[in-house]
Amino acid sequence: MPEKFDVIVVGAGPAGTSCAYTCAKNGLNVLLIERGEFPGSKNVMGGILYRKQMEEVIPEFWKEAPLERPVIEQRFWFLDKESMVTTSYKDLEWGKEPCNNFTVLRAKFDKWFASKAVEQGATLINETVVTECIVDEEGKVIGVRTDRPDGDVYADVVVLCDGVNSLLAKKLGFHKEWKPEEVALTVMEVMKLPKKTINERFNVNDDQGVSIEIFGDATQGALGTGFLYTNKDSINIGVGTTLSGMIKKKMRPHHLLEYVKEHPMIQPYIEGAESLEYLAHLIPEGGYKAIPKLVGDGVIVAGDAAQLVNAIHREGSNMAMSSGKMAAETIMKAKELGEYTERVLDSYRTELYDSFIGKDLKKYKDTAHTFEEHPQYFEQYVPLMNRAMNTMFTVDGTAKWDKQKKIMKSFTEKRGKLGVAKDIYRAWRVVK
Amino acid sequence: MNILVCIKQVPDTKIIKVNPKTNTLDRSSAPAILNPYDAHAVEEAVRLKEVHGGKVTVLSMGPPQAKAAIKKCIEIGADEGYLISDRRFAGADTLATSYALFKAIQKMMNEQGVDLVLCGKHAIDGDTGQTGPGIARRMEIPPLTNVIKVEKVDTVANEIVVHRKIENGYERIQSTLPCLLTVEKEINQVAYSPLPNMLRAARYNPIIWTVDDLDEVDIKQLGLKGSPTIVGKMWPPEKSKGAELIEGDVKKQATEIVALVLSKQELFEVKGGE
Ligand SMILES: Cc1cc2nc3c(=O)[nH]c(=O)nc-3n(C[C@H](O)[C@H](O)[C@H](O)COP(=O)(O)OP(=O)(O)OC[C@H]3O[C@@H](n4cnc5c(N)ncnc54)[C@H](O)[C@@H]3O)c2cc1C
Numbered sequence: 276m277p278e279k280f281d282v283i284v285v286g287a288g289p290a291g292t293s294c295a296y297t298c299a300k301n302g303l304n305v306l307l308i309e310r311g312e313f314p315g316s317k318n319v320m321g322g323i324l325y326r327k328q329m330e331e332v333i334p335e336f337w338k339e340a341p342l343e344r345p346v347i348e349q350r351f352w353f354l355d356k357e358s359m360v361t362t363s364y365k366d367l368e369w370g371k372e373p374c375n376n377f378t379v380l381r382a383k384f385d386k387w388f389a390s391k392a393v394e395q396g397a398t399l400i401n402e403t404v405v406t407e408c409i410v411d412e413e414g415k416v417i418g419v420r421t422d423r424p425d426g427d428v429y430a431d432v433v434v435l436c437d438g439v440n441s442l443l444a445k446k447l448g449f450h451k452e453w454k455p456e457e458v459a460l461t462v463m464e465v466m467k468l469p470k471k472t473i474n475e476r477f478n479v480n481d482d483q484g485v486s487i488e489i490f491g492d493a494t495q496g497a498l499g500t501g502f503l504y505t506n507k508d509s510i511n512i513g514v515g516t517t518l519s520g521m522i523k524k525k526m527r528p529h530h531l532l533e534y535v536k537e538h539p540m541i542q543p544y545i546e547g548a549e550s551l552e553y554l555a556h557l558i559p560e561g562g563y564k565a566i567p568k569l570v571g572d573g574v575i576v577a578g579d580a581a582q583l584v585n586a587i588h589r590e591g592s593n594m595a596m597s598s599g600k601m602a603a604e605t606i607m608k609a610k611e612l613g614e615y616t617e618r619v620l621d622s623y624r625t626e627l628y629d630s631f632i633g634k635d636l637k638k639y640k641d642t643a644h645t646f647e648e649h650p651q652y653f654e655q656y657v658p659l660m661n662r663a664m665n666t667m668f669t670v671d672g673t674a675k676w677d678k679q680k681k682i683m684k685s686f687t688e689k690r691g692k693l694g695v696a697k698d699i700y701r702a703w704r705v706v707k
Numbered sequence: 708m709n710i711l712v713c714i715k716q717v718p719d720t721k722i723i724k725v726n727p728k729t730n731t732l733d734r735s736s737a738p739a740i741l742n743p744y745d746a747h748a749v750e751e752a753v754r755l756k757e758v759h760g761g762k763v764t765v766l767s768m769g770p771p772q773a774k775a776a777i778k779k780c781i782e783i784g785a786d787e788g789y790l791i792s793d794r795r796f797a798g799a800d801t802l803a804t805s806y807a808l809f810k811a812i813q814k815m816m817n818e819q820g821v822d823l824v825l826c827g828k829h830a831i832d833g834d835t836g837q838t839g840p841g842i843a844r845r846m847e848i849p850p851l852t853n854v855i856k857v858e859k860v861d862t863v864a865n866e867i868v869v870h871r872k873i874e875n876g877y878e879r880i881q882s883t884l885p886c887l888l889t890v891e892k893e894i895n896q897v898a899y900s901p902l903p904n905m906l907r908a909a910r911y912n913p914i915i916w917t918v919d920d921l922d923e924v925d926i927k928q929l930g931l932k933g934s935p936t937i938v939g940k941m942w943p944p945e946k947s948k949g950a951e952l953i954e955g956d957v958k959k960q961a962t963e964i965v966a967l968v969l970s971k972q973e974l975f976e977v978k979g980g981e
C-alpha cells in the first residue's frame with residue numbers, strides 16, 4: 276500500500292525547503308523530494324541571499340548557516356569597451372549582525388537548509404525525480420508519481436517547487452512553455468582565489484563582501500547583466516541575458532562569459548583565479564504578467580516554478596522562500612478546515628499578490644519588456660555616458676561650458692531631442 | 708537465512724586529489740560514498756533473501772558520518788544496519804579492522820545466527836582485499852573470494868555453490884554454510900531502489916555500538932595499537948601515457964592498426980607516409 280503524507284513538496288531549493296521546514300515545524304507529516312544527489316547539488320545562483328526572508332523561516336540562521344561573506348558594498352558598473360562609469364554604496368553597518376544580505380554557495384547552503392527541515396521532522400529523499408502529479412477523476416491532485424519502482428506516493432496536498440522550467444505545473448496545464456523573452460539564460464563560474472587576494476582586490480577584510488552588477492558591454496548591449504560576487508575564498512562571475520536577446524544578437528552564452536572574463540576592466544579582478552565550477556541556468560524573468568495559475572485542487576505552485584523573480588533587483592531566492600512559507604501557512608489553515616480544494620487554497624494566491632512579491636512584480640511589470648523593445652538603453656546610453664565622462668574629465672583646454680554643450684549634442688545626435696525626452700520619460704514610467 | 712554484509716564508507720577515488728606535499732589523500736576533495744563493491748554485496752544479499760527468506764544486516768566500522776553509507780544499504784534493501792564507532796577503533800589496519808568487525812559479529816551472533824557473510828572484493832581506498840578473509844579466519848569459516856555468481860544455496864543441507872573469478876575463466880566451488888564471500892562487480896547490477904526503500908532509509912537510524920558495547924574485547928588489538936602495518940612511503944601512481952586515437956573508416960583504422968603493430972615489432976617499416 277503506497278504511503279500517504281499530509282504534504283508532498285517537490286524540489287529542495289529555497290522555495291521547497293522553506294515550505295517543508297514550516298510544515299514540519301507545525302507538526303505536519305511532510306515528504307520533500309529532490310532529484311539531485313543532495314539538495315543544492317545542481318542549483319545555481321549568483322549568490323546573494325537576503326537576510327530578511329530567510330530569517331522569517333529560521334530566526335538567526337546566520338549563526339549557523341554556511342554563508343560566505345556579508346555584503347557591505349554594492350557596486351554598479353556601466354561598462355564600455357575601455358572605460359566605465361561606476362557608482363557604489365558601502366555601509367559598514369551591513370557587516371555587523373544581523374547584516375543585510377550574504378553571498379552563498381548554493382551547493383552548501385541548500386544542503387544545510389534541507390538538513391534543518393529534516394531536523395524539524397520532514398522526510399527528505401534525494402536522487403528521485405517526480406515525473407507527474409497523480410490526479411483523480413475529479414481533477415484533484417492526490418499525490419505524485421516518481422521514476423522509482425513502486426514510485427507512487429500520496430498526500431492531501433502537493434506543493435510544486437521544481438524550479439524555473441516546472442514540467443509538473445506544465446503537465447497540469449497551469450502554464451505554457453515560456454517564451455524566449457520570459458526567461459534569461461545565465462552562465463557563471465566559481466573561481467578559486469586566496470582570501471587575502473580577494474581582500475586586497477576588493478578592498479575588504481575577511482568578514483566583508485562585495486557585490487558588483489555590470490551593465491552595458493558585459494552583455495555587449497543585450498538586455499541583461501553581468502555580476503561579480505566575493506565568497507570566502509572564491510568568486511562568482513557570471514553573465515546573463517534574455518533568451519530572446521541572445522537569439523537576436525546570435526550570441527553563445529559561454530562566449531559571452533569568456534568575453535566578460537577577458538574584459539580589460541574585469542580581468543584584473545580574476546587574474547590567476549582557478550575555475551572550480553561552470554554552471555548554466557535559466558532565470559524566469561517574465562515577471563508579473565507571466566505568473567501562471569498558482570493553485571488547484573490539492574496543489575500549490577511556489578518559487579521559480581511560479582515565475583516569482585524580480586529581475587531588476589536580482590531577487591529570486593527570497594521570493595522563493597516567502598512563497599514557500601506562505602504555501603505552508605495556507606496548508607495549515609486548510610488542514611484545520613479539513614479541505615484542500617482550490618477554493619480554500621486560493622488564500623495563498625491572494626496573500627502572495629498582497630505581499631511584497633505581488634507588489635514588486637507589479638511595479639516592474641513593464642520594465643523588462645520596455646527595455647527589450649527599446650534596446651537604446653543598454654546599447655546606446657551606456658557608451659554615451661562613458662563618452663560624456665571622457666569629454667568632461669579629459670583636460671584638453673576646452674572650456675567646461677563647451678564640453679557640456681558637446682555632451683548634450685552627442686546625446687541628441689544619437690537619439691534626437693524628442694527621442695531623449697521620450698527615453699527619459701519612458702524609463703521613469705516603467706520603474707516609478 | 709541470516710546474511711551479514713560488511714560495508715565501508717570510502718572517499719570517491721575517481722575524483723579524489725592527492726596532496727602533493729604529503730602524498731596522502733585529501734579526503735575533503737571527494738565526497739564519501741559506499742564502497743562500490745559493497746553495494747553489490749548488499750544487492751546480492753537482498754536477492755538471496757528474496758528467494759530464501761530471512762534477514763539482511765549490514766555492519767560497518769567508521770566515524771559517525773558512515774551512517775550515510777548504512778542508509779544507502781537500507782535503500783538497496785537491507786533490513787538493519789550497525790555502525791561500530793569509537794575513537795579507540797581509529798587508525799586500524801586490516802588486522803585491527805577485521806578484529807573489531809569480528810567482535811561485533813560475535814555479539815550479533817548471540818542474538819541471532821549468521822548463515823552467510825558478504826564483503827566487497829576490496830575497498831577502493833585501502834585496496835588490500837584483506838578484511839574479508841581476515842574476518843573469515845577469525846570466525847573459522849571458509850572464505851570464498853572474488854565471487855561472480857551464487858549458483859545455488861541449499862539452506863537444508865547448509866551448502867552453497869559459487870563461481871570464483873580466476874585468470875582465464877571461473878572456478879565452480881561448493882562450500883558448507885556458514886561461509887564468507889567477497890564479491891566482484893560482475894555478480895549483479897545494483898537495482899534502482901524502489902520508493903518504499905527510499906522512504907524507509909530516509910527515516911532509518913543505524914544502531915551505533917562503541918567498544919563498550921562489545922564483549923570481551925582485547926583493547927590492545929584495536930585501532931593504531933593493534934595495527935602492525937607500517938606505511939613506508941606513499942606516492943600517487945604514475946598517470947598512464949595518453950592513448951593514440953586512430954580515426955577514419957573501419958578499413959583505414961584496421962590498416963593503420965596492423966601497420967602500427969607490425970612496425971612496433973620491427974616487421975614492417977612505414978615509408979613516405981603511406
Ligand atoms: C545565475 C543566477 C544568478 C542568480 N542570482 C540570484 C541572486 O543573487 N539572488 C537571488 O535571490 N536570486 C538569484 N537568482 C534566482 C534564484 O536562484 C532563484 O530564484 C531561486 O533559486 C528559486 O528557488 P526555487 O526553490 O524556486 O527553485 P530552485 O532553486 O531552482 O530549486 C528547484 C529544485 O527542484 C528540484 N527539482 C526540479 N524538478 C524536479 C523534479 N521533477 N523532481 C524532483 N526534484 C526536482 C531541483 O533539483 C532543485 O533542487 C539567480 C539565478 C541564477 C540562475
Ligand SMILES: Cc1cc2nc3c(=O)[nH]c(=O)nc-3n(C[C@H](O)[C@H](O)[C@H](O)COP(=O)(O)OP(=O)(O)OC[C@H]3O[C@@H](n4cnc5c(N)ncnc54)[C@H](O)[C@@H]3O)c2cc1C
Binds near residue numbers: 808832837934
Ligand atoms: C597504519 C594504518 C592506519 C590506518 N588508519 C586509518 C584511519 O584512521 N581511518 C580510516 O578510515 N582508515 C585507516 N586505515 C585504512 C583502513 O583501516 C583500511 O582501509 C581497512 O583496514 C580496510 O582495508 P582496505 O581498505 O584495504 O579494505 P579491503 O580489505 O580491501 O576491504 C574489503 C572489504 O572488507 C570490508 N571492509 C573493509 N573495511 C571495512 C570497515 N571499516 N567496516 C566494514 N567493512 C569493511 C568491506 O566489505 C570491503 O569491501 C589505515 C590503514 C593503515 C595501514
